[in-house]
Structures are given as C-alpha cells and as structure tokens.
Amino acid sequence: MLFRVDPASAVPLGDQIAACVRRSVAEGAVVPGERLPAARVLADSLGVNVHTVLRGYQRLREEGLIELRRGRGAVVTAGVPPHRARLLERVREVAADARELGLTEEELLELVRSALRTP
Template identity: 70%
Template sequence: MLFRIDPRSPLALSEQVAASVRRAVADGTVAAGTRLPAARELATSLGVNVHTVLRGYQTLRDEGLIELRRGRGALVTAEADGARQRLLHRVRAAVADARGLGLSDEEFGQLVRQALRER
C-alpha cells in the first residue's frame, strides 16, 4: 500500500495519511483484514511524527474503516469493503443517470472532474 504525503498541501499530514488508506480501500488495493503498517514504522518511512500517523489512524477508526488493537496494530474492517460497494453502487447509479440524460462519456467525465475540483 502506498502512503503519500505532501508537506506543501493545505491538508493536515494526519488527514493525508487517512486519505491514503481511504483511497486504497476505494480502489480495492486493500480489503477487510488487511493489516496497516505499524504507526512507528510508517512515521519513520514518511518522515513524520508517530502522533501524526496515530491521528490519521484514529480518524479512520472513528469512521469505522479500521480497528486499532493494542499489540496487534491497525486492521481494515469489513465496513471498509461495504463502503467500497456503496460507492460503486452510487457511481453506477450516476452513470445510469448520465446515460438517461443522453450525456456522452466525455460530458459525464467533465461533470465528475468539476465536482472533484469543488471539494
């Protein structure tokens, strides 16, 4: 799993850690039961404080995407797979709506890119 952080980003480093996990769940790179790197190990590899990684992991725990277990680390929950399935369902519904409106793939793609920029 690839963790990416950008110190110049306006997004807090801990949020960038959490976003890396969310992205991996969404694209299917990680599934339920996957063990995330130990916080100390990840902090060292990213060049950040261990508390930064722990804050990111705690955010994911609060969202129900991971479980934090003392001595066992962070595990991706079954809820994460469910989140991916819900997202895929919503994407398919949006594609169906776009088709119903007669939008081309390019027009639909432009709408998606516009929505992503508005975040």
C-alpha cells in the same frame, strides 16, 4: 499500499495519511482484515511524527474503516464496502471545498439535502 504526503499542502498530514488508506480501500488494494503498517514504521518511512500517523489512524477508526487493537495494530474493518471508503473521501473533499468557499455548515448541509431530494 502506497502512502504519500505533501508537507507543502494545506491538508494536515494526518488527513493525508487517512486519505491514502481510504483510497486504497476504495480501489480494493487493501482488503478487510489486512493490517496497516505500524504507526512508528510508517512515520519513519514518511518522515513524520508518529502522532501524525496515529491522528490519521484515529480518524479512520472514527469513520469505521479500521480497528485499532493493542498488539495487532491497525486492521481494515471486515464488512466495510469499498464504495463507503470512496464516498467518505469525496465527502471530505466537498467539505474542504466548502470551507475554501466560505460556506457555513448549514449552507453546505442544505446543498446536500437539496441534492438528496433531486433524483
């Protein structure tokens, strides 16, 4: 799996790390049960703080894409369909676009509700 971060980007580094994993799951490059790099190793290779990597991993855990286990590290959750990872990535992009446009949470949710009602 290839991790890339852009320190000049407005997207927080932890979010960029999480996006790399989501993309890899969506593309099938990472399979359920596969271990992600240890936070310290990944932090060293990217030149970021270990807490930055842990924030990205925590976000993935909250999304249900990985499990964090003492002694085992970060492991891709079994049974996570690749399309869920792809959808999560797209939702994050839409949310970022909405913030850029100055939409409120309720305005964005109404747009999504409207899209869901339209066949």
